[in-house]
Amino acid sequence: MTDFVEIFEVGPRDGLQNEARPIPTADKIALIDTLSRAGFRRIEAASFVSPKWVPQMADGAEVLAGVTRQPGVRYAALTPNLKGYERAKAAGADEIAIFGAASEGFSRANINASIEESLARFAPVAEAARADGIPMRGYISCVTDCPYDGPTPPGKVAEVAEKLRGLGCYEISLGDTIGQGTPESITAMLRAVLEAVPADRLAGHYHDTAGRALANIEASLGLGLRVFDAAVGGLGGCPYAKGATGNVATEAVADRLAALGYATGLDRAVIEEAADMARGMRGGQQAKA
Ligand code: HMG
Ligand code: MG
Numbered sequence: 001m002t003d004f005v006e007i008f009e010v011g012p013r014d015g016l017q018n019e020a021r022p023i024p025t026a027d028k029i030a031l032i033d034t035l036s037r038a039g040f041r042r043i044e045a046a047s048f049v050s051p052k053w054v055p056q057m058a059d060g061a062e063v064l065a066g067v068t069r070q071p072g073v074r075y076a077a078l079t080p081n082l083k084g085y086e087r088a089k090a091a092g093a094d095e096i097a098i099f100g101a102a103s104e105g106f107s108r109a110n111i112n113a114s115i116e117e118s119l120a121r122f123a124p125v126a127e128a129a130r131a132d133g134i135p136m137r138g139y140i141s142c143v144t145d146c147p148y149d150g151p152t153p154p155g156k157v158a159e160v161a162e163k164l165r166g167l168g169c170y171e172i173s174l175g176d177t178i179g180q181g182t183p184e185s186i187t188a189m190l191r192a193v194l195e196a197v198p199a200d201r202l203a204g205h206y207h208d209t210a211g212r213a214l215a216n217i218e219a220s221l222g223l224g225l226r227v228f229d230a231a232v233g234g235l236g237g238c239p240y241a242k243g244a245t246g247n248v249a250t251e252a253v254a255d256r257l258a259a260l261g262y263a264t265g266l267d268r269a270v271i272e273e274a275a276d277m278a279r280g281m282r283g284g285q286q287a288k289a
Contacts, residue, residue, distance in 0.1 A: 008044070076097060158196045
């Protein structure tokens with residue numbers, strides 16, 4: 001049997017959040033509706049963060065309300081705190097994600113909290129999600145390199161991953177936020193994390209700043225990971241990580257996985273359609289970076 005690898009589509013959130021030009025809600029909905037036909041099981045559609053911090057994501061509730069939900073697809077949203085969780089729940093997000101970091105500098109810049117403070121802030125979100133039966137994913141940013149603190153010790157990533165698992169995250173997505181990881185540093189990081197969390201509870205989330213995301217995915221496949229985040233059209237970046245470019249492009253990951261003999265269950269023609277739409281949404285100017 002062909003080994004299955006899931007691509008978790010994050011373009012409508014991680015891809016679009018960094019665009020300086022306001023993108024009409026209807027365009028976001030059209031992109032998600034196209035992605036919904038491509039065979040993804042999970043699509044990150046929105047984030048319920050402070051609209052002052054990330055204005056592009058302020059219309060998350062309207063986006064989720066406007067999407068034509070496909071059976072078998074879970075529409076996910078980022079929730080940094082209880083306020084974000086309540087907004088996501090009211091908007092009908094099928095799953096939520098808390099997002100922390102393995103470096104203090106990025107944690108402070110991205111969510112205005114130390115790592116410890118962020119975990120304390122996530123605890124009530126986790127409790128509420130558990131009580132409501134809403135699945136919760138966890139992100140860790142800067143798993144190999146931080147734009148503020150330099151290289152990240154692998155042990156720190158393992159420590160945060162274990163804590164997120166302890167809070168009830170069903171999966172931990174490991175973010176190479178600024179795309180500086182190499183197959184060697186990704187391997188070292190994963191070996192440490194795998195001591196704490198099994199491979200079937202991990203996902204790779206690699207930005208392609210240095211053009212190494214596909215190589216990093218291959219290194220991760222070798223260590224047993226079978227879920228990778230990607231964004232159609234290679235959209236994206238992070239407003240709080242200067243120089244971070246897009247997520248690895250979904251179409252490139254799908255092609256590489258197919259070449260390696262993995263099944264993804266995705267319709268390549270529909271992905272291309274969505275990638276065209278995504279590229280059309282990309283403005284010249286990036287938001288504050
Ligand atoms: P803060 O200023 O410390 O928060 O920000 P606060 O609790 O003091 O609240 C300040 C104001 O924000 C208040 O409003 C709150 O009501 C409001 P005011 O009284 O001033 O009018 N507020 C909210 N409004 C709506 N929804 C909310 C919410 N929370 C507070 N949820 C906070 C702390 C976490 C809110 C802020 O830092 C924030 O929103 N950060 C998000 C930044 C972000 O979205 N970054 C990008 C996503 S992470 C990423 O891209 C990395 C990832 O892809 C993985 C990788 O690549 O590494 C996941
Ligand atoms: Mg990201």
